[in-house]
Amino acid sequence: MYKVPDQSGRRVVVTGANSGTGKEATKRLAAAGAHVVMAVRTPEKGGVARAEILREVPGAELEVRRIDLADLSSIHSFVDGLIADGRPIDTLINNAGVMAPPKRFETPDGFELQFGSNFLGPFALTNLLLPVLLNSGAPRVATMSSGTANFGRINFKDLQSTGNYSPFRAYAQSKLADMLMAQHLAAVAADQRWNLLSTYAHPGYTRTNLQTSGANLGREKPRRRLLGDRTLLPSQDVTQGTEPLLFAAASPDAVQGGYYGPGGKFGLVGPTKKVEPPRTSRGVDLAASLWTVAETLTGTTLAGTTLAATTPRPAGGIR
Template structure:
């Protein structure tokens, strides 16, 4: 069991380790990048917006002047951008010790489709991360004990996978699409760990969720619906915890010696909304092995990325 009050100060020394954090420019991704840098890791901020990445690195260095940081462009909603990131990593990168799959969006009021023909929330939150992990697998395998940390959500409990309409073309609801994407992330993490273990690899997949954290995930620029913004901010403001506290399950999964592959971690408080890292409840639909295998096959077909176990 985790320490009852596990905090960022409990992160083991990370000197000599490399971490990639997607969506690291704000919210829990930023807080995770900051904590990993403080612990001595070299942190790659993989972000869609280059200017935001530069501002995030400057903010981290104001807190920790010796932070070892680098920014790399990545838009998980675009398979071309994911492949470009992987190609550049092949040319310039090295062994990856931590891959923190955090980038995400929510509350997109009207259905949007990416250039790949995917529903935007599913693409950003899940399919791009599935492809990224598969493309970076050689550098994860090269690490002595890599951690892959998919960020899921409490919302997975109200979700199901719509295999007959995965891209929400026939019927779209902003919350339904978000919940499906986060259920997919959790099932991916559990299935990935099973496959890593079956292949005899030392890398582990450890899915997590941040509880209810006060971040800007509901701010979607000019696409955002006013009702979604106001409702999201009100609920998260009333019962949510800080982004730094919400990042703790991510950091626990990425670094804690007690964290176990194939487990699921989140806050330990009421409804798992806030608190310290602890084992989290997994809804029955996320434990459906047949559905997880089907999701894996569909994801490989959609992304064109086959894992080389």
């Protein structure tokens, strides 16, 4: 099992910290000495997760704070609270996400739910937290992508999937967008000579509630899977599956713009290794172009400032 290096004195924000890879990352970072801000949509669930972690890691420094990555106003409120603390954030882990709702849902800001929650929310959070991060001696932003990004493409003509919604295509686009965000942030940090390290990871096929929670959104009864909990693909538990993200967030061997994932069969399981980003992420100016669009949609910039008092509605969005 990957051993997280000493994190004493570091303050870490983990989104989606109440379950799955977020909860596992929180537990292991706290065990290594980090003070972890558990950024969760439902504080009650965050409190339950905090209590469970404390039973395993007595004395862990954990605080639960609310954020809804589907709601830009919630992100602003969360960041305002951290700024008011007057302390730097050393590491931001963009982990939370939603996967493949069966029908198209919209965020309060009019974005397709997966594109809004998985990409635009973390994008705005990263931008707004940047001034606080840069006050750290060795800041990091680690972003969770997915192997499905290999099959994604950025549809600039219909980013919000208003024309023809496909759960899988929308998810793949959102996780490819996360990958491009991490790449562009790394490029800007290098160009500006910031001491910020931007990395990204994917968990392979890790068994968490991500596969079921999104697929059951809007359903009166949970969807029954043909093979139940079985799968024909190799899979791993959350302990192993969180390790690429932990490596990206904490290892001294992680590099600027590095992408990390399982090194075993089909890239779905096994110990962490540095992996090559897929061809879908290598378009000329693709990351920079998406970044510019996301700035307009979220009203945030890398300076951590707000572009406008109101967020423009996405094309085809319904308020």
